[in-house]
Amino acid sequence: MLPSELLAVWKRKGVIWPRYAKLSDDNLEVAGNLIEAYKSHIGQKKSVVKEFVDELEDEGYDYRFVRGLAFLLDRKSRFRCNEKINTVDLRRKIYRATREPGLPTTPEQRTRIIEAVATELRMTADEVDKFLYADLDTELILEEFEPLPASELLQEYNLSLTQTLLFDSTEVKFKSSGNWQQVFHSIKRLGLIYEAYQEGAFWVKVDGPASLFKLTRRYGTAIAKLLPVIVANPQWTVEAKILWKYTNEICDFKIESWKHSALLKKPRLPILSFDSLVEEDFAARFQALKSGWLLRREPEPVLAGKQVIIPDFSLEKEGVKVYMEIVGFWTVEYLLRKIEKLKKVEVNMLVAANETLACEKLAKLEKHAKLNVIYYREKVPLSPVLQHLEEAFRQVRAKQMEFVKDFPVVFTEPVLNFEEFGARIGVSSEAVKAALTEKPPQDYIVMSKGLVRKDRLEQIEKRIEEQISLKGRLSLSEAVKTIEADGVEDAAGALEALGYRINWHGIDAEKAEVVRP
Amino acid sequence: MIQLWFDKGTLLLRGEVGTPYGKWDPRIACYRIKALHYRDVTSYLEESKLQYRDEVPNLPPSQTLKDNVQLRSYQKKALDKWSHAGFRGVLVLPTAAGKTYIALKAISLLKAQTLIVVPTLDLIDQWRKRVKDCLGIEAGAVGGGENTVSMVTVSTYESAYLQAEALGNRFMFIVFDEVHHLASPGYMQIAEMYIAPYRMGLTATYVRSDQRHELLPTLIGDQVYSVKIEELAGTHLSPYTHQKIYVELTPEEQRVYDEGMNVFSSYLREKRIVLRSAEDFQKFIMATGRDRRAREALLARNRALKVALNSEAKLNQLAKQLDVYRDEKTLVFTLHNDLVYTISRRFLIPAITYQTPKEERREILENFRSGDYRAIVTSQVLDEGVDVPDASVGLMLSGTGSTREYIQRLGRLLRKVEGKQAKLVEIVSKQTVEVRMSRRRREKTTGEA
Secondary structure, three states: OOOHHHOOEEEEOOEEEEOOOOOOHHHHHHHHHHHHHHHHOOOOEHHHHHHHHHHHHHOOOOHHHHHHHHHHHHHOEEEEOOOOOOHHHHHHHHHHHOOOOOOOOOHHHHHHHHHHHHHHHOOOHHHHHHHOOOOOHHHOEEEEEOOOOHHHHHHHHHHHHHHHHHOOEEEEEEEEOOOHHHHHHHHHHOOOEEEEEEEOEEEEEEEOHHHHOOOOOOOHHHHHHHHHHHHOOOOEEEEEEEEEOOOOEEEEEEEEHHHHHHHOOOOOOOOOOOOOHHHHHHHHHHHHHOOOOEEEEOOOOEEEOOEEEOOOEEEEEOOEEEEEEEEOOOOHHHHHHHHHHHHOEOOOEEEEEEHHHOOOHHHHHHHOOOEEEEEEOOOOOHHHHHHHHHHHHHHHHHHHHHHHHOOOOOOOOOEEEHHHHHHHHOOOHHHHHHHHHHOOOOOEEEOOOEEEEHHHHHHHHHHHHHHHHHHOOOEHHHHHHHHHHOOOOOHHHHHHHOOOEEEOOOOOOOOOEEEOO | OEEEEEEOOEEEEEOOOOOOOEEEEOOOOEEEEEHHHHHHHHHHHHHOOOOEEEOOOOOOOOOOOOOOOOOOHHHHHHHHHHHHOOOOOEEEOOOOOOHHHHHHHHHHHHOOOEEEEEOOHHHHHHHHHHHHHHHOOOOEEEEOOEEEOOOEEEEEHHHHHHOHHHHOOOOOEEEEOOHHHHHOOOOHHHHHHOOOOEEEEEEOOOEOOOOHHHHHHHHHOOEEEEOOHHHHEOOOEOOEEEEEEEEOOOHHHHHHHHHHHHHHHHHHHHHOOOOOOHHHHHHHHHHOOOOHHHHHHHHHHHHHHHHHHOOHHHHHHHHHHHHHOOOOOEEEEOOOHHHHHHHHHHHOOOEEOOOOOHHHHHHHHHHHHHOOOOEEEEOOOOOOOOOOOOOOEEEEOOOOOOHHHHHHHHHOOOEOOOOOOEEEEEEEEOOOOHHHHHHHHHOOOOOEO
């Protein structure tokens, strides 16, 4: 983060964004030159390094950019005081030496005092003069410097620039592809308050307790500290309101990963570790089962009112999703809070609770219709979990099939793809298929990936027959071309539905022949 | 039962009841109230005869206080006015009029857990010493690396602001030294995020050029007492004289000065820019980030000013003045730190700037007090509040046009010592903007900056 006077922005029509340093040849050269300058000035005074920085400014680069880079490099440097001599001590001796003769107001008086102190300390008068203020910032010596590639310096600069702008933010909202555990942990640690909501994607809006009363930049610093945790993800969008202090207007700020990710330094994501051995053991055994359920750790957060729960696992099969939370060690207060939160959850949530720590409070968990609790002692047993999953699957599937069957639509298109249709009405393709297989719409034939209207199938049959009679034989590849030209992707399904057979001669589709048995 | 508790600088209220002071917070489904309204909310609940559980205050243990404070008549009057205003309000007294003692007396009257908020680290030390001397207890400190909370605690504005979430419910009485700072957009949140029902503001310069002092009444109460330098000078403060000495720039300096100022003013003329206020100037500085020519104009002005402020002629004049006041305790004031070190090197005068190590600064002030050191050269750090008891001569080599700064520098010299005649000498470069700056700062010297 940079001093605010080095913040460089563009501002137009209520929109504000930092003047990012693109990773262009020009900028890389400036950054590279500065890094070189620091490297080559090891052992010299800070003021000498700064002179070099000033020169770069004079070459026409934005002074805020050049100083911003130098500011970051200062933090990668170690400066130490020039001399081994204790300068505070030296000054004390000088000041005391002025007591008798009085403050020197002529060069001669001054020299006499300096010389007296020099003799006492066994130094030369010149050395005394030189060391008098050797501990001032500009007099410090650059001792160590940690070099880095120019591109990284630019990325670090851009991240710092963004954070500096966020100092003046009143709120931030973002969506992101993951790292939720760390994100919410940071929000809490930084004393911020969030509100989560679903609006196309899962969004989180963050400000602080006192934001309720008025717009305030108070939480800007905390928001700036949250930024690296968000942009560490592969995908994100960050939007903020900036209260621009010079004009007192509210400006919009927005950055998106696809556009800005390459510009910004990306902090390393924390390695996902298990909260407990119980979780780790459960995940391993469950995955070994190969049950057809896909287990994911730290899935996307689940809304519980305006707050969120990040379940330990999500388990997914054919579009049916069940979340699972393993409650290990807990106190009554903790559990009550958790229950309060879980009550608001509108998804299928399975809770595995440690029985040895159980108490009557667990009964409260069970009362909630959507909460299903199973107990464990040392290990989470697999079979009740699977039972629950299958039951959930059946229920969801049945509901979805019901939904599809009752869906008020009259099919008219010649071809209908299960997956597309499922996506349109919000049901898994498997449920669509199952429902439509059970009760196909009139005049449609069911195939593996979708429906085809009978007249379209008849049209296909006519063309295939034409081709066979024209050429005497029809290769599979030609038949597929014909069928696909009619908008049916599932050529094999169509051929089967029409009662054709394929005679293979090797594995080459050119040589395979479509025949009517 | 209604429940009221403290949450990160605000109050939360749960129960089947709203309040005129709170606001529904949909994020957590609860009423949220500014900590500032703690007194209002509790008295509202009591007047409405509503039963409630107050879990808000988290006070450090109470300690028995001694009371070694003797107030002068005007100090007593100030304290009375404040007590009658419900233990709230601002007292305006000149520097060196003993504001500290009024606050200490108030603490011993209220016997309440108290936070004293001050602008600088030096003032933390100074207040702690006073608390020890007058109330007989060790004060806690928050800021400058320390973090101890006790019955009486001293903090900087910065730390009180940054730690409002943690400290807001730990004190019943809060004293703002140099209270004009409190009106800034950030620091005013200290008043909003602390529950302390009893509040006192102290300052020598109530009015701010940005008019934000108008916010102070809602934050800590009205201005309940005010007395001017003239009313106290001679009786409670030392009498003083003011002298202005003009020096000529050397021909070379004059040339550099004119050249720089010329670049600046012709740029302003060309762009039809008029700089009337500090805000205008701030905006102009912002513009220099975008506009290279604007930046060059600004740098030219700064070069010119530096020449005028740091002129060789001034240093020669300073040498003369140091000879004139050979036996007096002298403070030398400058605007820039560069000049502080130039003077310190040339005249071997102890220097105090923000870069001076804390220990060395303490030692220099101590030696100055005891008379071992005869002079100190400094830029801004001593401007506010720091107590330098018996300096009698102030030599101003440069300063801003601010009246506040002028009053505070003058205040450094006015602490009452029998027989002391304070002298303030300004050394001003002729034919430069300095002449105007010097005039501006003296225009109003009392109460209003």
